[in-house]
Amino acid sequence: MKAQDSSWNKIYCQDCRKMTQLKDESIHLMVTSPPYNVTKQYDENLNLNEYLAFIEDVHKEIFRVLVPGGIIALNIANVGRKPYLPLDCYFIEILEKLHFDIIQEIIWDKAASAGGSCAWGSWQSASNPSLRDVHEYIIIARKPDLHRKIIHFSKEQIKKFPEKIDDKKFEINEEELFTNIWTFGTESAKRVNHPAPFKVELPYRIIQMFSKENDIILDPFMGSGSTALAAIIAKRKYIGYEIKHRYIDVCERRIDEYFHPEKKKERIKKERKEKKRINEELKKGQRNSHSKLIEQHSLPRSSTKLMKGKEKTITLEPEKKKKLQNNLLSYLK
Numbered sequence: 001m002k003a004q005d006s007s008w009n010k011i012y013c014q015d016c017r018k019m020t021q022l023k024d025e026s027i028h029l030m031v032t033s034p035p036y037n038v039t040k041q042y043d044e045n046l047n048l049n050e051y052l053a054f055i056e057d058v059h060k061e062i063f064r065v066l067v068p069g070g071i072i073a074l075n076i077a078n079v080g081r082k083p084y085l086p087l088d089c090y091f092i093e094i095l096e097k098l099h100f101d102i103i104q105e106i107i108w109d110k111a112a113s114a115g116g117s118c119a120w121g122s123w124q125s126a127s128n129p130s131l132r133d134v135h136e137y138i139i140i141a142r143k144p145d146l147h148r149k150i151i152h153f154s155k156e157q158i159k160k161f162p163e164k165i166d167d168k169k170f171e172i173n174e175e176e177l178f179t180n181i182w183t184f185g186t187e188s189a190k191r192v193n194h195p196a197p198f199k200v201e202l203p204y205r206i207i208q209m210f211s212k213e214n215d216i217i218l219d220p221f222m223g224s225g226s227t228a229l230a231a232i233i234a235k236r237k238y239i240g241y242e243i244k245h246r247y248i249d250v251c252e253r254r255i256d257e258y259f260h261p262e263k264k265k266e267r268i269k270k271e272r273k274e275k276k277r278i279n280e281e282l283k284k285g286q287r288n289s290h291s292k293l294i295e296q297h298s299l300p301r302s303s304t305k306l307m308k309g310k311e312k313t314i315t316l317e318p319e320k321k322k323k324l325q326n327n328l329l330s331y332l333k
C-alpha cells in the first residue's frame with residue numbers, strides 16, 4: 001500500500017465554518033453527514049433556527065472551497081416526533097438559497113439493520129400509528145458550472161469494487177446502484193467508537209460515482225473518518241474537519257489500521273483479553289462478596305453454590321432459601 005500524500009490527507013481539529021487551510025475552488029467533492037440538532041453526544045444544544053443558521057454558514061464555506069461544477073452529497077435523516085422535522089426540506093431550501101443546483105435525492109433504505117417495531121400510539125391499536133423511519137436521504141447538489149463533466153461512473157467500474165470494505169461485505173447491487181433507492185445496513189457505533197458513523201460503503205459509492213482518481217474529497221464533519229477511509233480505498237485524497245479530539249483519534253487509528261492490518265488484529269486481541277480479565281475480576285468480586293455475606297449471616301455452606309449461579313443443582317429447604325434470598329437482597333441494597 002502506498003504512503004499518504006503529505007499536502008492533503010489531513011484531518012483538522014477545527015470548526016468547519018472556517019476551513020482556513022483550504023483555498024477557494026480546491027475541492028472536487030464533499031461527502032458528509034452533519035450533526036443533527038438532537039441529543040447525540042456531539043450536538044450543541046441549538047434551537048432549530050440556530051441550527052439551520054449553523055448549517056447555512058457551513059455550506060457557504062463549502063461553496064467557497066468547491067471547484068465550479070463540484071458535487072456535494074449530504075446524508076441526512078428526518079428527526080423528531082412532536083413535531084416531525086423534515087430536515088431534507090430545510091437543507092434543500094438552504095442549498096438553493098446559496099445557489100447550489102439540486103441534482104437529486106437518493107433514499108437510503110436502511111431497513112436491513114432496523115427492527116420491526118412501530119409505536120402504535122396505544123397498545124395494539126392503530127388509532128395513532130407512528131411509523132419508524134427506516135430511510136435516510138443523500139442529497140446530491142452541485143456548484144454551478146456548465147463545463148465541468150462530473151459523471152465518470154460506469155457499470156464496468158462496479159466490477160472493480162472490493163468485495164469487502166472496512167471488513168464489511170459490500171452490499172452493492174448493480175441494478176439498484178443506478179436507481180435512487182439504495183439498500184444497505186447501518187454501521188455499529190460500538191464497533192467504530194463514534195455515536196453516529198455511516199458505513200464506509202456510503203461515501204465509497206458516492207466517491208466512485210462523482211469523482212475520479214486523485215480528486216480531493218472533503219468531509220467537514222469527519223466523525224470517525226469513514227469518508228477518509230473510503231477516499232483512500234478509492235485512491236482519492238481526503239481532507240477533513242472534526243471538532244472533537246477523541247474522534248480525531250478514532251480517525252487516525254482507523255486509517256493507521258487500514259495501512260497496517262496487523263495492528264488491528266493486535267488491538268482486537270488485546271481488547272478481548274482485557275474484556276476477559278474484567279469479567280474474571282467481576283466474578284471474583286462477586287464470589288468474595290458472596291463469601292462475606294455467608295460469613296455475616298452464617299448461612300449454610302451449600303448456599304455458596306447457589307450464589308455461584310448453580311441454582312439448578314441445589315436443593316435448599318424453602319425457609320432457608322427464603323432467608324438466603326432476603327439476606328442477599330438487603331446486602332445488595
Ligand SMILES: C[S@@+](CC[C@H](N)C(=O)[O-])C[C@H]1O[C@@H](n2cnc3c(N)ncnc32)[C@H](O)[C@@H]1O
Pocket residue numbers: 014015016017032033034035036042194196197198199220221222223224225226227241242243244247
Ligand atoms: C454525524 S457525525 C459524522 C459521522 C461520520 N460520518 C462517521 O462516519 O463517523 C458529525 C460529526 O461532526 C462533528 N462536528 C460537529 N460540529 C462540528 C463543527 N462545527 N466543525 C467540525 N466538526 C463538527 C461532531 O463532533 C461529529 O463527530
